[in-house]
Amino acid sequence: MKDRTRIRSLSEHIGEDILLCGWVRRRRSSGSKLHFLHVDDGSGAVQVVVKKGGVAEDQLDEARHLPLESTVVIRGTVKEAPRQAGGIEVAATELNILAAATGEFPIGKKEHGVGFLMDNRHLWLRSRRPQAALRIRAEVIRACRSYLDGRGFTNVDAPIFNSAAAEGTATLFPVDYFGETIYLSQTGQLHMEAAAQALGDVYCFGPTFRAEKSKTRRHLTEFWMLEPEMAFADLDESMDLMEGMIGHVIESVTEHCVPDLEALERDIDALRAFAPPFPRISYTDALKTLEGTDAAIEWGEDFGAPQEDAVSAAYAKPVLVHRFPSAIKAFYMKADPEDPRVALGCDMIAPEGYGEIIGGGERSSDLAFLEQKIEEHGLPKEAYEWYLDLRRYGANPTAGFGMGLERVVAWMGDLGHVREAAPFARTMARTFP
Amino acid sequence: MKDRTRIRSLSEHIGEDILLCGWVRRRRSSGSKLHFLHVDDGSGAVQVVVKKGGVAEDQLDEARHLPLESTVVIRGTVKEAPRQAGGIEVAATELNILAAATGEFPIGKKEHGVGFLMDNRHLWLRSRRPQAALRIRAEVIRACRSYLDGRGFTNVDAPIFNSAAAEGTATLFPVDYFGETIYLSQTGQLHMEAAAQALGDVYCFGPTFRAEKSKTRRHLTEFWMLEPEMAFADLDESMDLMEGMIGHVIESVTEHCVPDLEALERDIDALRAFAPPFPRISYTDALKTLEGTDAAIEWGEDFGAPQEDAVSAAYAKPVLVHRFPSAIKAFYMKADPEDPRVALGCDMIAPEGYGEIIGGGERSSDLAFLEQKIEEHGLPKEAYEWYLDLRRYGANPTAGFGMGLERVVAWMGDLGHVREAAPFARTMARTFP
Numbered sequence: 001m002k003d004r005t006r007i008r009s010l011s012e013h014i015g016e017d018i019l020l021c022g023w024v025r026r027r028r029s030s031g032s033k034l035h036f037l038h039v040d041d042g043s044g045a046v047q048v049v050v051k052k053g054g055v056a057e058d059q060l061d062e063a064r065h066l067p068l069e070s071t072v073v074i075r076g077t078v079k080e081a082p083r084q085a086g087g088i089e090v091a092a093t094e095l096n097i098l099a100a101a102t103g104e105f106p107i108g109k110k111e112h113g114v115g116f117l118m119d120n121r122h123l124w125l126r127s128r129r130p131q132a133a134l135r136i137r138a139e140v141i142r143a144c145r146s147y148l149d150g151r152g153f154t155n156v157d158a159p160i161f162n163s164a165a166a167e168g169t170a171t172l173f174p175v176d177y178f179g180e181t182i183y184l185s186q187t188g189q190l191h192m193e194a195a196a197q198a199l200g201d202v203y204c205f206g207p208t209f210r211a212e213k214s215k216t217r218r219h220l221t222e223f224w225m226l227e228p229e230m231a232f233a234d235l236d237e238s239m240d241l242m243e244g245m246i247g248h249v250i251e252s253v254t255e256h257c258v259p260d261l262e263a264l265e266r267d268i269d270a271l272r273a274f275a276p277p278f279p280r281i282s283y284t285d286a287l288k289t290l291e292g293t294d295a296a297i298e299w300g301e302d303f304g305a306p307q308e309d310a311v312s313a314a315y316a317k318p319v320l321v322h323r324f325p326s327a328i329k330a331f332y333m334k335a336d337p338e339d340p341r342v343a344l345g346c347d348m349i350a351p352e353g354y355g356e357i358i359g360g361g362e363r364s365s366d367l368a369f370l371e372q373k374i375e376e377h378g379l380p381k382e383a384y385e386w387y388l389d390l391r392r393y394g395a396n397p398t399a400g401f402g403m404g405l406e407r408v409v410a411w412m413g414d415l416g417h418v419r420e421a422a423p424f425a426r427t428m429a430r431t432f433p
Numbered sequence: 434m435k436d437r438t439r440i441r442s443l444s445e446h447i448g449e450d451i452l453l454c455g456w457v458r459r460r461r462s463s464g465s466k467l468h469f470l471h472v473d474d475g476s477g478a479v480q481v482v483v484k485k486g487g488v489a490e491d492q493l494d495e496a497r498h499l500p501l502e503s504t505v506v507i508r509g510t511v512k513e514a515p516r517q518a519g520g521i522e523v524a525a526t527e528l529n530i531l532a533a534a535t536g537e538f539p540i541g542k543k544e545h546g547v548g549f550l551m552d553n554r555h556l557w558l559r560s561r562r563p564q565a566a567l568r569i570r571a572e573v574i575r576a577c578r579s580y581l582d583g584r585g586f587t588n589v590d591a592p593i594f595n596s597a598a599a600e601g602t603a604t605l606f607p608v609d610y611f612g613e614t615i616y617l618s619q620t621g622q623l624h625m626e627a628a629a630q631a632l633g634d635v636y637c638f639g640p641t642f643r644a645e646k647s648k649t650r651r652h653l654t655e656f657w658m659l660e661p662e663m664a665f666a667d668l669d670e671s672m673d674l675m676e677g678m679i680g681h682v683i684e685s686v687t688e689h690c691v692p693d694l695e696a697l698e699r700d701i702d703a704l705r706a707f708a709p710p711f712p713r714i715s716y717t718d719a720l721k722t723l724e725g726t727d728a729a730i731e732w733g734e735d736f737g738a739p740q741e742d743a744v745s746a747a748y749a750k751p752v753l754v755h756r757f758p759s760a761i762k763a764f765y766m767k768a769d770p771e772d773p774r775v776a777l778g779c780d781m782i783a784p785e786g787y788g789e790i791i792g793g794g795e796r797s798s799d800l801a802f803l804e805q806k807i808e809e810h811g812l813p814k815e816a817y818e819w820y821l822d823l824r825r826y827g828a829n830p831t832a833g834f835g836m837g838l839e840r841v842v843a844w845m846g847d848l849g850h851v852r853e854a855a856p857f858a859r860t861m862a863r864t865f866p
Contacts, residue, residue, distance in 0.1 A: 134631070138589070177654075194555035431595060
C-alpha cells in the first residue's frame with residue numbers, strides 16, 4: 001500500500017491525516033465507546049484511539065471484538081500525546097480489518113517455556129524482546145561492516161562447501177554432494193589468507209557450522225562469523241583492529257538502539273562504560289590472577305567458561321588475553337620468537353559472563369614450520385597444499401581474527417543466551433521452524 | 434607493519450619518504466643498473482624505481498634476480514610520474530626482501546585453461562581480473578545493503594539448516610545432522626515472511642545452495658542471494674524496489690569501481706545507460722515478441738535462456754517480466770485477481786545475455802488457497818504449518834524478491850561466467866580449493 005505511512009515516521013506528520021497498516025498487538029477498552037489499539041507495523045508501534053463519533057458505528061463495534069494480531073488499515077489524524085511512547089497517538093477516522101486472526105494468538109501475556117517459544121519462533125518474533133534483539137543484531141552487522149569498509153577492507157565471501165577439511169573432521173557437518181561426502185566450512189580463515197595476498201585487507205562475514213555436542217548458552221550449530229584478515233600485519237595490529245571494531249560496535253548500538261536496549265532492560269550506561277582501551281594480558285599472567293580460586297588451572301590447559309568468567313570479572317572491560325600455549329591453538333598460529341611455547345594469538349573475553357567473543361592472531365609465514373605442524377596435528381597434507389602455496393609465493397606476516405556475531409549480540413543486549421541473538425537459532429536439538 | 438603506507442594512499446604523500454610492503458608482480462630491467470618493480474599490496478599497485486646510487490649495491494643486484502610474487506619491504510620517496518597509472522612512482526632508497534618466491538609463479542603471462550586457473554584459484558586471485566571482479570562484488574554487496582538499510586529495512590539472517598524442505602527435496606543438499614538428515618536452505622523467503630510480520634521491511638543476504646545438475650555459465654551450487662520482504666506490499670511495490678535497488682547498484686559501481694571496470698574492459702557507458710526506468714511487460718505480451726523467432730514457446734511454458742536472451746535483446750534495458758503462469762511458479766505466489774491463471778510474480782532479466790537476476794512478487798495471504806496449493810504440489814503440509822500460521826494470525830499482502838548476487842556481479846563486470854563472480858566458486862565438479 002504505497003500511500004501508507006510507516007509508524008516510525010508518524011512524528012513527522014503531526015496534525016496530518018494519514019493511512020497506516022499494522023497488527024493490533026494489544027487492546028484496551030473503556031466501556032463500549034472508547035478503544036485503545038496498540039498497532040505495530042514492524043517499523044514502530046503507536047496507540048490508535050477509536051471512539052464513538054470518530055469512526056462509523058460498525059467499525060467501533062469491530063474494534064471492541066477484534067482478536068489480537070489481526071491486521072488493520074486505519075485512517076486517522078496524528079496528534080501529540082506527551083504521555084504516549086514517542087509522544088504521539090492517532091485518532092482514528094476509519095478502521096478497516098484486513099484479516100482477523102483465526103483464534104487466540106498462541107503467545108500471550110503469561111509466561112511460556114523456552115521450548116514452546118522456540119517451537120513458535122515464527123510468531124514469537126513479533127514480541128518486543130525478539131524485535132529488539134533482532135534490531136540490535138542488524139545494527140551490530142551494519143557497524144562491523146561500515147567499520148571495515150571505511151578502512152579499505154574488501155568483503156570477500158569464503159566458500160561454505162569444502163572437500164578439504166581444514167581442522168580435522170570431528171566437528172564438521174558432512175554433506176552428500178552428488179554422491180560424494182564434503183563438509184560445511186567452520187572457518188573462512190584459510191581462504192581469507194589467500195584473499196589477503198590479492199586484496200590486502202579483506203573480511204568474510206557469513207554463516208559457519210560446528211557439529212559440537214554443546215548444549216550451553218554460548219553455542220549454536222549454525223552461527224555467523226566475521227573474519228577480517230590483513231596482509232603484512234602482526235598480532236598487535238590484530239589486537240588494535242579487534243579493539244577498535246568492538247569499540248565502534250558499542251558506540252553504534254548505544255547511539256542507534258536506545259529504545260531496543262530499553263525494551264530489553266539492558267543497562268546502557270554499563271555498556272557505554274565498556275569503551276576502549278581494553279586491558280591486554282598474557283595467558284601466563286592471566287593464570288596468576290586465577291591462582292587460589294576455583295578457576296585455577298595448570299599452565300598448558302585451555303580456558304573454559306570458569307576461567308573466562310573469572311578473568312573477565314577481574315576487569316570492568318573486555319579483556320584481550322594473548323599468547324596461549326601453542327599446543328592448544330590451531331596449527332597455523334605463529335610461535336612467539338621470544339617464547340616458542342606460546343602462540344601469537346589473542347582471545348577477546350566479553351564482560352558480564354558472555355565469554356570469548358573473538359579469537360585471532362598472527363599466522364605463521366614459515367613453510368617448514370607449517371609442514372611440521374600439519375604432520376604433528378595428524379592433518380592430511382594433501383588438503384593443505386594450496387594453503388602452503390601462500391608461503392611458497394610471497395610469504396608475509398598476516399593477522400586477523402574471527403568474531404562470533406551471536407555472542408556479541410547476546411552481550412550487547414544482555415540476552416543471557418545466544419539463541420535469542422539469532423533470528424531462527426539452530427542447536428543440537430532444533431532445526432525448525 | 435604499522436608504519437607502512439597503503440599503496441592506494443601514496444598519492445597523498447608526494448615528496449615524502451614512505452615505507453611500503455607488497456608483492457613484486459612484474460619486473461623490467463634496463464641493463465644491470467636500473468630496475469622497475471611493479472609492486473602491489475592489494476590496496477593498489479605502483480611502479481618502484483630501483484637504481485644504482487639509489488639503493489645499496491647488493492640490493493640493486495637482488496632487485497635484478499628477484500622471482501615474481503616475492504614479498505618486499507621498500508623505503509623510498511613518492512614522486513610525481515604523469516606517465517604512470519595513478520600519476521606517481523616510488524624512488525627506492527632501501528629494498529628488503531621479506532620472502533623470495535620458491536620457484537616460478539604458476540600463473541604467468543601465457544594463456545591458461547579455466548581448469549588450471551580454478552585449480553589455482555588461491556593464486557589466480559592475485560591477477561588483475563579476479564582482483565577487479567572481487568572489488569566489484571564487494572561494491573555490489575555494499576550498495577545493496579546501504580540501499581535497504583537507508584530505507585528502514587532490518588537485516589534478518591535466514592537459517593541455513595532446515596528439517597523442513599521448502600520446495601521439494603529434488604534440488605536440496607542433504608546434511609548428516611547428528612545422525613538425522615536435514616537440508617541446506619535454498620531460499621530464506623518463508624522465514625523472511627515471518628520476520629516481516631515482526632519487523633515490517635526485512636532482508637536476508639547470505640549463501641544458498643541448489644543441487645542442480647546444471648553446467649552453465651549462470652549456475653553455481655553455492656551462491657549468495659539477497660531477499661528483501663515487505664509487509665503490506667504488493668507486486669508493484671516489489672517491482673519498484675527491484676528497479677530502485679538495481680539502479681542504485683549501477684550508480685555505485687560506475688561511481689566507485691571505474692579502475693576495476695577498466696581492468697575488465699567493461700563498457701562503462703553501456704552500463705551507465707542501463708539506469709532506470711526499466712520496461713515492465715507481462716509474460717503474455719513477452720510471448721508475442723517471441724512469435725516467429727527460434728525462441729517462440731507455447732503459452733504456459735517457462736522461460737529458458739533462449740527466451741530470456743530474446744526478450745532482453747528487444748530492449749536496451751533490464752526488463753521486468755511479470756504475471757507468469759501460476760503453474761510454473763512457486764505455490765505461495767498470489768494469483769492475479771483479474772486472471773487467476775497467472776501469478777503476481779516478476780522476474781528481472783539483465784541485458785547483455787546475463788539472464789534472470791531477480792525473481793519475486795506478491796505472496797498469497799489466503800490460507801485456503803495456500804492449503805490447496807500445498808496439496809496440489811504434493812508438498813508435506815506438516816512442514817508448512819508454521820508458515821500457514823502467518824496467515825492464521827494477521828495475514829497481509831507481503832511482497833519481495835530474491836536477487837542472485839553472482840549473476841548481478843557477472844553482469845556488472847561483463848565477466849561472461851558466474852564462476853568469476855565468486856571468490857571460490859562451487860560447481861558440480863568443484864569444491865576445492
